[in-house]
Amino acid sequence: ALLVRFSRAVSELRRVRRMTAKLPGPPMYPLIGNALELACSMDEVYDRLHSLASTHGSMYRLAIAHVTFAFVMDPDDMEAVMTSGKTSDKSVTYGTLEPLMGRGLAVLNGDEWRRHRKAISPSLHLDILRDFVPIFSKQGAAFADTLAELAEKGEAFDVTPLSGACANHTICETVMATDLHRNDPMKRDFLDAIPKAFDHFMYRVWRPWLLSEWVYSLHRSRFPEYLKVKDSLNRFTRKIICEKKKALQKHEIPQRKRQAFLGHMLVSEEGAALSEAELAEEVKTLVMIASASSMDALTFLIYTLAIRQDIQDKVRQELDDILGEDRGRPLQHSDLAHMQYTERVIKETLRFFSVVPIFARTVTEDLLLPSGFTVPRGSQATFWLPYVHRNPQWFPEPDKFDPDRFLPDNSRGRHPFAYVPFSAGPRNCIGQRYAMTFLKTVAATIVPRLRFEVPDDGPSRLEDVPLTMNLTVSVRGGANIRVHRR
Numbered sequence: 001a002l003l004v005r006f007s008r009a010v011s012e013l014r015r016v017r018r019m020t021a022k023l024p025g026p027p028m029y030p031l032i033g034n035a036l037e038l039a040c041s042m043d044e045v046y047d048r049l050h051s052l053a054s055t056h057g058s059m060y061r062l063a064i065a066h067v068t069f070a071f072v073m074d075p076d077d078m079e080a081v082m083t084s085g086k087t088s089d090k091s092v093t094y095g096t097l098e099p100l101m102g103r104g105l106a107v108l109n110g111d112e113w114r115r116h117r118k119a120i121s122p123s124l125h126l127d128i129l130r131d132f133v134p135i136f137s138k139q140g141a142a143f144a145d146t147l148a149e150l151a152e153k154g155e156a157f158d159v160t161p162l163s164g165a166c167a168n169h170t171i172c173e174t175v176m177a178t179d180l181h182r183n184d185p186m187k188r189d190f191l192d193a194i195p196k197a198f199d200h201f202m203y204r205v206w207r208p209w210l211l212s213e214w215v216y217s218l219h220r221s222r223f224p225e226y227l228k229v230k231d232s233l234n235r236f237t238r239k240i241i242c243e244k245k246k247a248l249q250k251h252e253i254p255q256r257k258r259q260a261f262l263g264h265m266l267v268s269e270e271g272a273a274l275s276e277a278e279l280a281e282e283v284k285t286l287v288m289i290a291s292a293s294s295m296d297a298l299t300f301l302i303y304t305l306a307i308r309q310d311i312q313d314k315v316r317q318e319l320d321d322i323l324g325e326d327r328g329r330p331l332q333h334s335d336l337a338h339m340q341y342t343e344r345v346i347k348e349t350l351r352f353f354s355v356v357p358i359f360a361r362t363v364t365e366d367l368l369l370p371s372g373f374t375v376p377r378g379s380q381a382t383f384w385l386p387y388v389h390r391n392p393q394w395f396p397e398p399d400k401f402d403p404d405r406f407l408p409d410n411s412r413g414r415h416p417f418a419y420v421p422f423s424a425g426p427r428n429c430i431g432q433r434y435a436m437t438f439l440k441t442v443a444a445t446i447v448p449r450l451r452f453e454v455p456d457d458g459p460s461r462l463e464d465v466p467l468t469m470n471l472t473v474s475v476r477g478g479a480n481i482r483v484h485r486r
Protein backbone atom coordinates (compact mmCIF):
# COMPACT_ATOMS: atom_id res chain seq x y z
CA ALA A 1 0.00 0.00 0.00
CA LEU A 2 2.84 2.34 0.86
CA LEU A 3 4.51 1.67 -2.44
CA VAL A 4 1.28 2.44 -4.33
CA ARG A 5 0.84 5.69 -2.41
CA PHE A 6 4.44 6.65 -3.02
CA SER A 7 4.31 5.98 -6.77
CA ARG A 8 1.02 7.95 -7.01
CA ALA A 9 2.62 10.86 -5.19
CA VAL A 10 5.65 10.77 -7.49
CA SER A 11 3.49 10.72 -10.61
CA GLU A 12 1.40 13.68 -9.27
CA LEU A 13 4.60 15.54 -8.51
CA ARG A 14 5.93 14.93 -12.01
CA ARG A 15 2.65 16.15 -13.48
CA VAL A 16 2.85 19.38 -11.43
CA ARG A 17 6.47 19.90 -12.44
CA ARG A 18 5.63 19.23 -16.12
CA MET A 19 2.70 21.64 -16.17
CA THR A 20 4.45 24.42 -14.27
CA ALA A 21 7.60 24.04 -16.38
CA LYS A 22 5.79 26.18 -19.01
CA LEU A 23 5.91 29.12 -16.62
CA PRO A 24 8.84 31.49 -16.33
CA GLY A 25 11.07 30.95 -13.33
CA PRO A 26 14.69 30.33 -12.37
CA PRO A 27 16.36 27.18 -13.78
CA MET A 28 15.33 24.03 -11.92
CA TYR A 29 17.53 21.17 -10.75
CA PRO A 30 16.44 17.56 -10.31
CA LEU A 31 14.87 16.84 -6.91
CA ILE A 32 15.76 20.14 -5.22
CA GLY A 33 14.08 22.28 -7.91
CA ASN A 34 14.83 25.92 -7.05
CA ALA A 35 15.79 25.34 -3.42
CA LEU A 36 19.10 27.15 -3.93
CA GLU A 37 17.24 30.38 -4.78
CA LEU A 38 16.17 30.71 -1.16
CA ALA A 39 19.29 29.29 0.43
CA CYS A 40 19.94 32.55 2.25
CA SER A 41 19.53 34.00 5.72
CA MET A 42 15.95 34.61 6.88
CA ASP A 43 16.67 38.35 6.66
CA GLU A 44 17.29 38.10 2.93
CA VAL A 45 14.18 36.09 1.99
CA TYR A 46 12.03 39.20 1.45
CA ASP A 47 14.50 40.76 -1.02
CA ARG A 48 15.04 37.44 -2.83
CA LEU A 49 11.30 36.91 -3.34
CA HIS A 50 10.86 40.45 -4.50
CA SER A 51 13.70 40.21 -6.96
CA LEU A 52 12.30 36.89 -8.32
CA ALA A 53 8.92 38.52 -8.94
CA SER A 54 10.54 41.56 -10.57
CA THR A 55 12.57 39.29 -12.85
CA HIS A 56 9.86 36.80 -13.84
CA GLY A 57 6.71 38.91 -13.78
CA SER A 58 3.12 38.39 -12.73
CA MET A 59 3.09 34.59 -13.04
CA TYR A 60 6.07 32.39 -12.31
CA ARG A 61 6.93 29.14 -10.57
CA LEU A 62 9.28 28.22 -7.80
CA ALA A 63 9.73 24.55 -6.97
CA ILE A 64 11.38 23.72 -3.69
CA ALA A 65 11.92 19.99 -3.26
CA HIS A 66 8.44 18.40 -3.50
CA VAL A 67 6.46 21.67 -3.14
CA THR A 68 5.73 23.79 -6.23
CA PHE A 69 4.61 27.38 -5.75
CA ALA A 70 2.79 28.98 -8.71
CA PHE A 71 2.99 32.73 -8.06
CA VAL A 72 -0.20 34.42 -9.29
CA MET A 73 -0.09 38.23 -9.32
CA ASP A 74 -2.28 39.47 -12.14
CA PRO A 75 -5.55 40.78 -10.58
CA ASP A 76 -7.79 38.80 -12.99
CA ASP A 77 -5.94 35.60 -12.18
CA MET A 78 -5.92 36.42 -8.47
CA GLU A 79 -9.66 36.94 -8.52
CA ALA A 80 -10.08 33.52 -10.17
CA VAL A 81 -7.94 31.85 -7.51
CA MET A 82 -9.29 33.73 -4.50
CA THR A 83 -12.91 33.02 -5.39
CA SER A 84 -12.71 29.48 -6.76
CA GLY A 85 -13.79 26.45 -4.73
CA LYS A 86 -10.86 24.58 -6.34
CA THR A 87 -8.41 26.78 -4.46
CA SER A 88 -10.18 27.47 -1.18
CA ASP A 89 -7.92 25.17 0.87
CA LYS A 90 -4.97 26.81 2.58
CA SER A 91 -1.50 25.83 1.39
CA VAL A 92 -0.07 22.52 2.65
CA THR A 93 2.76 24.56 4.14
CA TYR A 94 0.30 25.99 6.70
CA GLY A 95 0.24 22.53 8.32
CA THR A 96 3.41 23.60 10.15
CA LEU A 97 1.44 26.38 11.81
CA GLU A 98 -1.11 24.01 13.25
CA PRO A 99 0.86 22.64 16.23
CA LEU A 100 1.76 26.22 17.20
CA MET A 101 -1.26 28.30 16.29
CA GLY A 102 -3.87 25.58 16.68
CA ARG A 103 -6.58 24.25 14.39
CA GLY A 104 -8.13 27.67 13.88
CA LEU A 105 -9.53 29.57 10.90
CA ALA A 106 -6.13 30.25 9.38
CA VAL A 107 -5.41 26.56 8.74
CA LEU A 108 -8.83 24.86 8.59
CA ASN A 109 -10.48 23.85 5.33
CA GLY A 110 -13.85 22.70 3.98
CA ASP A 111 -16.89 22.25 6.22
CA GLU A 112 -14.89 22.59 9.41
CA TRP A 113 -13.61 26.02 8.30
CA ARG A 114 -17.15 27.11 7.27
CA ARG A 115 -18.58 26.12 10.67
CA HIS A 116 -15.84 28.00 12.53
CA ARG A 117 -16.07 31.11 10.35
CA LYS A 118 -19.86 31.23 10.81
CA ALA A 119 -19.48 30.88 14.57
CA ILE A 120 -16.78 33.54 14.88
CA SER A 121 -17.87 36.25 12.43
CA PRO A 122 -20.61 37.74 14.70
CA SER A 123 -18.08 38.19 17.52
CA LEU A 124 -16.11 40.63 15.33
CA HIS A 125 -19.20 42.40 14.03
CA LEU A 126 -19.30 46.18 13.59
CA ASP A 127 -21.47 46.66 16.69
CA ILE A 128 -18.93 44.83 18.79
CA LEU A 129 -16.03 46.76 17.25
CA ARG A 130 -17.78 50.00 18.21
CA ASP A 131 -17.50 48.94 21.86
CA PHE A 132 -13.82 48.20 21.38
CA VAL A 133 -13.03 51.85 20.49
CA PRO A 134 -12.67 52.96 24.16
CA ILE A 135 -10.23 50.07 24.71
CA PHE A 136 -8.24 51.00 21.59
CA SER A 137 -8.26 54.60 22.78
CA LYS A 138 -7.14 53.70 26.33
CA GLN A 139 -4.30 51.53 25.05
CA GLY A 140 -3.36 54.23 22.51
CA ALA A 141 -3.14 56.76 25.39
CA ALA A 142 -0.87 54.42 27.37
CA PHE A 143 1.31 54.04 24.26
CA ALA A 144 1.43 57.84 23.87
CA ASP A 145 2.51 58.18 27.55
CA THR A 146 5.38 55.73 26.99
CA LEU A 147 6.44 57.60 23.83
CA ALA A 148 6.21 60.93 25.68
CA GLU A 149 8.58 59.61 28.36
CA LEU A 150 11.05 58.66 25.65
CA ALA A 151 10.65 62.11 24.12
CA GLU A 152 12.15 63.53 27.33
CA LYS A 153 15.31 61.49 26.81
CA GLY A 154 15.66 62.76 23.23
CA GLU A 155 17.31 59.55 22.06
CA ALA A 156 16.43 57.50 18.99
CA PHE A 157 14.80 54.11 19.62
CA ASP A 158 13.17 51.26 17.72
CA VAL A 159 9.42 51.77 17.93
CA THR A 160 8.60 48.16 16.88
CA PRO A 161 8.53 46.55 20.38
CA LEU A 162 6.49 49.46 21.73
CA SER A 163 3.93 49.17 18.93
CA GLY A 164 3.97 45.44 19.66
CA ALA A 165 3.20 46.03 23.33
CA CYS A 166 0.34 48.37 22.40
CA ALA A 167 -1.06 45.81 19.94
CA ASN A 168 -0.68 42.94 22.42
CA HIS A 169 -2.33 44.75 25.33
CA THR A 170 -5.20 45.74 23.07
CA ILE A 171 -5.70 42.31 21.59
CA CYS A 172 -5.51 40.49 24.89
CA GLU A 173 -8.10 42.86 26.33
CA THR A 174 -10.48 42.70 23.35
CA VAL A 175 -10.07 39.03 22.48
CA MET A 176 -9.50 37.43 25.89
CA ALA A 177 -10.61 40.17 28.29
CA THR A 178 -7.32 39.77 30.11
CA ASP A 179 -5.16 42.61 31.38
CA LEU A 180 -1.53 42.24 30.37
CA HIS A 181 -0.17 44.84 32.72
CA ARG A 182 -0.27 42.35 35.54
CA ASN A 183 3.16 40.81 35.77
CA ASP A 184 2.35 37.22 34.85
CA PRO A 185 5.38 35.31 33.53
CA MET A 186 3.08 32.92 31.66
CA LYS A 187 1.66 35.85 29.69
CA ARG A 188 5.12 37.19 28.94
CA ASP A 189 6.22 33.76 27.70
CA PHE A 190 3.11 33.58 25.54
CA LEU A 191 3.75 36.93 23.88
CA ASP A 192 7.46 36.26 23.44
CA ALA A 193 6.57 32.95 21.80
CA ILE A 194 4.46 34.53 19.01
CA PRO A 195 7.26 35.95 16.81
CA LYS A 196 9.35 32.86 17.48
CA ALA A 197 6.48 30.64 16.30
CA PHE A 198 6.27 32.54 12.99
CA ASP A 199 10.01 32.34 12.61
CA HIS A 200 9.84 28.52 12.88
CA PHE A 201 6.97 28.53 10.36
CA MET A 202 8.84 30.51 7.71
CA TYR A 203 12.06 28.59 8.28
CA ARG A 204 10.21 25.36 7.45
CA VAL A 205 8.17 26.74 4.54
CA TRP A 206 11.36 27.49 2.61
CA ARG A 207 12.80 24.11 3.61
CA PRO A 208 9.81 21.88 2.87
CA TRP A 209 11.74 18.74 3.77
CA LEU A 210 11.26 20.01 7.36
CA LEU A 211 7.47 20.27 7.04
CA SER A 212 7.03 16.98 8.90
CA GLU A 213 7.33 17.53 12.65
CA TRP A 214 9.15 14.22 12.96
CA VAL A 215 11.85 15.35 10.51
CA TYR A 216 12.04 18.73 12.27
CA SER A 217 12.59 16.92 15.57
CA LEU A 218 15.97 15.83 14.14
CA HIS A 219 17.02 19.49 13.82
CA ARG A 220 18.87 19.67 17.09
CA SER A 221 19.61 23.39 17.11
CA ARG A 222 15.99 24.47 16.48
CA PHE A 223 13.65 21.76 17.76
CA PRO A 224 14.09 22.29 21.55
CA GLU A 225 13.12 25.96 21.16
CA TYR A 226 10.21 24.95 18.93
CA LEU A 227 8.88 22.68 21.72
CA LYS A 228 9.21 25.47 24.28
CA VAL A 229 7.34 27.90 22.02
CA LYS A 230 4.56 25.37 21.47
CA ASP A 231 4.23 24.77 25.19
CA SER A 232 4.10 28.51 26.08
CA LEU A 233 1.37 29.13 23.49
CA ASN A 234 -0.77 26.21 24.60
CA ARG A 235 -0.43 26.65 28.37
CA PHE A 236 -1.49 30.29 28.42
CA THR A 237 -4.50 29.87 26.14
CA ARG A 238 -5.74 26.88 28.12
CA LYS A 239 -5.37 28.86 31.34
CA ILE A 240 -7.35 31.82 30.01
CA ILE A 241 -10.21 29.66 28.76
CA CYS A 242 -10.31 27.86 32.09
CA GLU A 243 -10.44 31.16 34.02
CA LYS A 244 -13.18 32.53 31.79
CA LYS A 245 -15.24 29.35 32.12
CA LYS A 246 -14.97 29.55 35.91
CA ALA A 247 -15.98 33.22 35.80
CA LEU A 248 -18.95 32.25 33.66
CA GLN A 249 -20.02 29.58 36.15
CA LYS A 250 -19.84 32.18 38.91
CA HIS A 251 -21.89 34.53 36.68
CA GLU A 252 -19.01 36.98 36.52
CA ILE A 253 -19.29 37.29 32.73
CA PRO A 254 -22.27 39.51 31.91
CA GLN A 255 -24.83 37.93 29.60
CA ARG A 256 -24.96 41.01 27.41
CA LYS A 257 -24.14 40.99 23.74
CA ARG A 258 -21.16 43.35 23.62
CA GLN A 259 -18.00 42.24 25.33
CA ALA A 260 -14.56 40.77 24.58
CA PHE A 261 -14.48 38.17 21.85
CA LEU A 262 -14.00 35.21 24.20
CA GLY A 263 -16.77 36.23 26.59
CA HIS A 264 -19.12 36.71 23.66
CA MET A 265 -18.23 33.33 22.22
CA LEU A 266 -18.83 31.64 25.59
CA VAL A 267 -22.31 33.06 26.08
CA SER A 268 -23.66 33.53 22.55
CA GLU A 269 -25.70 31.10 20.46
CA GLU A 270 -23.18 31.23 17.60
CA GLY A 271 -20.31 30.48 19.98
CA ALA A 272 -22.07 27.30 21.12
CA ALA A 273 -21.27 25.81 17.69
CA LEU A 274 -17.66 25.39 18.84
CA SER A 275 -16.45 23.03 21.55
CA GLU A 276 -14.24 24.36 24.35
CA ALA A 277 -11.15 22.86 22.69
CA GLU A 278 -12.05 24.42 19.34
CA LEU A 279 -12.60 27.77 20.99
CA ALA A 280 -9.17 27.58 22.62
CA GLU A 281 -7.61 26.97 19.20
CA GLU A 282 -9.45 29.94 17.71
CA VAL A 283 -8.43 32.27 20.54
CA LYS A 284 -4.81 31.30 19.99
CA THR A 285 -5.14 31.85 16.24
CA LEU A 286 -6.75 35.27 16.59
CA VAL A 287 -4.32 36.53 19.19
CA MET A 288 -1.29 35.33 17.26
CA ILE A 289 -2.35 36.70 13.86
CA ALA A 290 -3.75 39.93 15.25
CA SER A 291 -0.73 40.63 17.42
CA ALA A 292 1.90 40.18 14.69
CA SER A 293 -0.02 41.99 11.93
CA SER A 294 -1.19 44.89 14.12
CA MET A 295 2.28 45.45 15.53
CA ASP A 296 3.85 45.73 12.09
CA ALA A 297 1.02 47.79 10.60
CA LEU A 298 1.22 50.28 13.49
CA THR A 299 5.01 50.45 13.23
CA PHE A 300 4.86 51.15 9.49
CA LEU A 301 2.26 53.84 10.02
CA ILE A 302 4.42 55.64 12.60
CA TYR A 303 7.60 55.16 10.55
CA THR A 304 5.88 56.51 7.44
CA LEU A 305 4.78 59.62 9.34
CA ALA A 306 8.30 60.02 10.74
CA ILE A 307 9.85 59.91 7.27
CA ARG A 308 7.16 61.96 5.53
CA GLN A 309 6.75 65.06 7.69
CA ASP A 310 4.39 66.64 5.13
CA ILE A 311 1.96 63.75 5.52
CA GLN A 312 2.33 63.77 9.29
CA ASP A 313 1.36 67.48 9.31
CA LYS A 314 -1.76 66.80 7.25
CA VAL A 315 -2.84 63.90 9.47
CA ARG A 316 -2.31 66.07 12.55
CA GLN A 317 -4.26 68.93 11.02
CA GLU A 318 -7.19 66.62 10.29
CA LEU A 319 -7.12 65.25 13.83
CA ASP A 320 -6.85 68.72 15.40
CA ASP A 321 -9.92 69.74 13.39
CA ILE A 322 -11.85 66.68 14.60
CA LEU A 323 -10.80 66.81 18.25
CA GLY A 324 -11.02 70.60 18.59
CA GLU A 325 -9.59 72.27 21.70
CA ASP A 326 -9.64 69.09 23.76
CA ARG A 327 -6.83 67.12 22.10
CA GLY A 328 -6.54 64.68 24.98
CA ARG A 329 -10.18 63.62 24.98
CA PRO A 330 -10.95 59.93 24.39
CA LEU A 331 -11.88 59.19 20.82
CA GLN A 332 -15.52 58.41 20.03
CA HIS A 333 -16.57 55.89 17.43
CA SER A 334 -18.35 58.71 15.58
CA ASP A 335 -15.00 60.56 15.17
CA LEU A 336 -13.62 57.74 13.04
CA ALA A 337 -15.90 58.49 10.09
CA HIS A 338 -14.34 61.98 9.83
CA MET A 339 -10.77 60.70 9.65
CA GLN A 340 -10.80 60.41 5.89
CA TYR A 341 -7.28 61.61 5.13
CA THR A 342 -5.84 59.47 7.95
CA GLU A 343 -7.70 56.47 6.56
CA ARG A 344 -6.18 57.08 3.12
CA VAL A 345 -2.73 57.29 4.71
CA ILE A 346 -3.30 53.93 6.43
CA LYS A 347 -4.49 52.38 3.17
CA GLU A 348 -1.47 53.71 1.27
CA THR A 349 0.82 52.51 4.07
CA LEU A 350 -0.64 49.01 3.67
CA ARG A 351 -0.09 49.26 -0.10
CA PHE A 352 3.46 50.48 0.24
CA PHE A 353 4.36 48.00 2.98
CA SER A 354 2.35 44.80 2.51
CA VAL A 355 2.29 43.69 6.13
CA VAL A 356 1.18 40.14 5.27
CA PRO A 357 3.20 39.88 2.06
CA ILE A 358 2.68 36.27 1.08
CA PHE A 359 -0.06 33.67 1.40
CA ALA A 360 -0.98 30.58 -0.56
CA ARG A 361 -3.68 28.05 -1.41
CA THR A 362 -3.48 24.39 -2.33
CA VAL A 363 -4.96 23.76 -5.76
CA THR A 364 -7.27 20.75 -5.36
CA GLU A 365 -8.35 20.57 -9.06
CA ASP A 366 -6.74 22.01 -12.19
CA LEU A 367 -7.82 25.63 -12.55
CA LEU A 368 -7.73 27.52 -15.86
CA LEU A 369 -6.89 31.18 -15.25
CA PRO A 370 -8.04 34.15 -17.37
CA SER A 371 -4.40 34.59 -18.51
CA GLY A 372 -4.69 31.17 -20.18
CA PHE A 373 -2.45 29.21 -17.81
CA THR A 374 -3.77 26.18 -15.93
CA VAL A 375 -2.55 25.91 -12.35
CA PRO A 376 -2.29 22.17 -11.76
CA ARG A 377 -3.83 20.35 -8.82
CA GLY A 378 -1.26 19.72 -6.14
CA SER A 379 0.56 23.02 -6.72
CA GLN A 380 0.44 25.97 -4.31
CA ALA A 381 -1.19 29.09 -5.83
CA THR A 382 0.78 31.84 -4.10
CA PHE A 383 0.31 35.61 -3.86
CA TRP A 384 3.21 38.01 -3.37
CA LEU A 385 1.58 41.33 -2.51
CA PRO A 386 4.59 43.68 -2.72
CA TYR A 387 4.54 42.99 -6.48
CA VAL A 388 0.73 43.13 -6.79
CA HIS A 389 0.57 46.47 -4.97
CA ARG A 390 3.16 48.03 -7.26
CA ASN A 391 1.46 47.28 -10.56
CA PRO A 392 1.75 50.58 -12.51
CA GLN A 393 -1.45 49.78 -14.43
CA TRP A 394 -3.46 50.27 -11.23
CA PHE A 395 -1.04 52.43 -9.25
CA PRO A 396 0.72 54.93 -11.55
CA GLU A 397 4.18 55.86 -10.23
CA PRO A 398 3.96 52.93 -7.79
CA ASP A 399 7.04 53.96 -5.80
CA LYS A 400 5.45 57.28 -4.92
CA PHE A 401 3.63 57.36 -1.57
CA ASP A 402 0.37 59.07 -2.40
CA PRO A 403 -2.63 58.64 -0.04
CA ASP A 404 -4.87 60.39 -2.57
CA ARG A 405 -4.80 57.30 -4.76
CA PHE A 406 -7.57 56.17 -2.44
CA LEU A 407 -9.83 59.17 -3.04
CA PRO A 408 -13.12 57.84 -4.49
CA ASP A 409 -12.47 59.52 -7.87
CA ASN A 410 -8.98 58.08 -8.11
CA SER A 411 -10.08 54.58 -7.07
CA ARG A 412 -12.87 54.38 -9.62
CA GLY A 413 -12.19 51.66 -12.20
CA ARG A 414 -9.36 50.08 -10.19
CA HIS A 415 -9.50 46.30 -10.35
CA PRO A 416 -10.95 45.09 -7.00
CA PHE A 417 -8.16 42.51 -6.70
CA ALA A 418 -5.35 44.99 -7.44
CA TYR A 419 -5.31 46.08 -3.78
CA VAL A 420 -5.78 43.22 -1.32
CA PRO A 421 -3.75 43.80 1.85
CA PHE A 422 -6.36 41.74 3.72
CA SER A 423 -6.77 39.17 0.91
CA ALA A 424 -10.20 38.95 -0.71
CA GLY A 425 -13.01 36.49 -1.40
CA PRO A 426 -14.49 34.10 1.16
CA ARG A 427 -11.15 33.47 2.89
CA ASN A 428 -10.34 37.13 3.39
CA CYS A 429 -9.09 38.51 6.70
CA ILE A 430 -11.78 38.24 9.38
CA GLY A 431 -10.01 40.98 11.37
CA GLN A 432 -9.90 43.60 8.59
CA ARG A 433 -12.34 46.01 10.23
CA TYR A 434 -10.80 45.37 13.63
CA ALA A 435 -7.35 46.28 12.24
CA MET A 436 -8.53 49.46 10.49
CA THR A 437 -10.44 50.64 13.58
CA PHE A 438 -7.45 49.90 15.82
CA LEU A 439 -5.01 51.77 13.56
CA LYS A 440 -7.25 54.80 13.17
CA THR A 441 -7.97 55.04 16.89
CA VAL A 442 -4.35 54.70 17.95
CA ALA A 443 -3.24 57.22 15.29
CA ALA A 444 -5.86 59.66 16.58
CA THR A 445 -4.56 59.19 20.12
CA ILE A 446 -0.81 59.55 19.54
CA VAL A 447 -0.43 61.96 16.60
CA PRO A 448 -2.10 64.99 18.25
CA ARG A 449 0.25 64.69 21.25
CA LEU A 450 3.58 63.87 19.64
CA ARG A 451 5.81 64.58 16.66
CA PHE A 452 7.82 61.77 15.06
CA GLU A 453 11.01 62.02 13.04
CA VAL A 454 13.73 59.68 11.83
CA PRO A 455 17.27 60.16 13.20
CA ASP A 456 19.91 61.68 10.87
CA ASP A 457 21.21 58.26 9.83
CA GLY A 458 17.68 56.95 9.04
CA PRO A 459 16.19 56.71 5.55
CA SER A 460 14.95 59.95 4.02
CA ARG A 461 12.72 58.18 1.47
CA LEU A 462 10.14 55.45 2.06
CA GLU A 463 11.51 53.51 -0.94
CA ASP A 464 14.81 53.10 0.95
CA VAL A 465 13.35 51.40 4.05
CA PRO A 466 15.02 47.95 4.30
CA LEU A 467 12.53 45.14 4.91
CA THR A 468 12.58 41.67 6.37
CA MET A 469 9.84 39.13 7.03
CA ASN A 470 8.75 36.07 8.93
CA LEU A 471 4.94 35.77 8.64
CA THR A 472 4.66 39.55 8.51
CA VAL A 473 6.99 42.22 7.18
CA SER A 474 8.99 44.51 9.45
CA VAL A 475 11.77 47.08 9.15
CA ARG A 476 15.12 45.30 8.95
CA GLY A 477 17.37 46.58 11.73
CA GLY A 478 14.44 48.26 13.53
CA ALA A 479 12.17 51.25 12.87
CA ASN A 480 14.33 53.84 14.64
CA ILE A 481 12.61 57.11 15.37
CA ARG A 482 12.88 60.14 17.64
CA VAL A 483 9.82 61.58 19.35
CA HIS A 484 9.02 65.13 20.54
CA ARG A 485 6.12 66.33 22.65
CA ARG A 486 3.94 68.90 20.97
Ligand code: HEM
Pocket (backbone or CB within 6 Å): 090, 105, 106, 107, 117, 285, 286, 289, 290, 291, 293, 294, 297, 355, 356, 359, 360, 420, 421, 422, 423, 426, 427, 428, 429, 430, 431, 432, 434, 435
Ligand atom coordinates in the same frame (compact mmCIF):
# COMPACT_ATOMS: atom_id res chain seq x y z
C1 HEM B 1 -3.12 45.22 9.32
C2 HEM B 1 -3.43 44.09 9.90
C3 HEM B 1 -3.78 42.82 9.16
C4 HEM B 1 -3.44 42.41 7.91
C5 HEM B 1 -2.59 43.15 6.87
C6 HEM B 1 -4.04 41.10 7.71
C7 HEM B 1 -3.96 40.37 6.54
C8 HEM B 1 -4.52 39.11 6.36
C9 HEM B 1 -4.40 38.33 5.15
C10 HEM B 1 -3.65 38.76 3.90
C11 HEM B 1 -5.07 37.17 5.36
C12 HEM B 1 -5.21 36.00 4.38
C13 HEM B 1 -4.16 34.97 4.73
C14 HEM B 1 -4.29 33.69 3.96
O1 HEM B 1 -5.11 33.55 3.06
O2 HEM B 1 -3.54 32.78 4.30
C15 HEM B 1 -5.61 37.20 6.69
C16 HEM B 1 -6.34 36.19 7.27
C17 HEM B 1 -6.76 36.19 8.57
N1 HEM B 1 -6.67 37.24 9.47
FE1 HEM B 1 -5.80 39.03 9.12
N2 HEM B 1 -4.72 40.75 8.85
C18 HEM B 1 -4.60 41.78 9.75
C19 HEM B 1 -5.16 41.83 11.02
C20 HEM B 1 -5.90 40.84 11.59
C21 HEM B 1 -6.53 40.93 12.89
C22 HEM B 1 -6.47 42.16 13.79
C23 HEM B 1 -7.15 39.72 13.12
C24 HEM B 1 -7.98 39.28 14.30
C25 HEM B 1 -8.67 40.09 15.06
C26 HEM B 1 -6.91 38.88 11.95
C27 HEM B 1 -7.35 37.58 11.81
C28 HEM B 1 -7.22 36.84 10.66
C29 HEM B 1 -7.72 35.47 10.52
C30 HEM B 1 -8.37 34.63 11.60
C31 HEM B 1 -7.44 35.07 9.21
C32 HEM B 1 -7.79 33.73 8.56
C33 HEM B 1 -9.18 33.88 7.94
C34 HEM B 1 -9.71 32.64 7.24
O3 HEM B 1 -8.94 31.92 6.60
O4 HEM B 1 -10.93 32.43 7.33
N3 HEM B 1 -6.17 39.60 11.04
N4 HEM B 1 -5.26 38.40 7.30
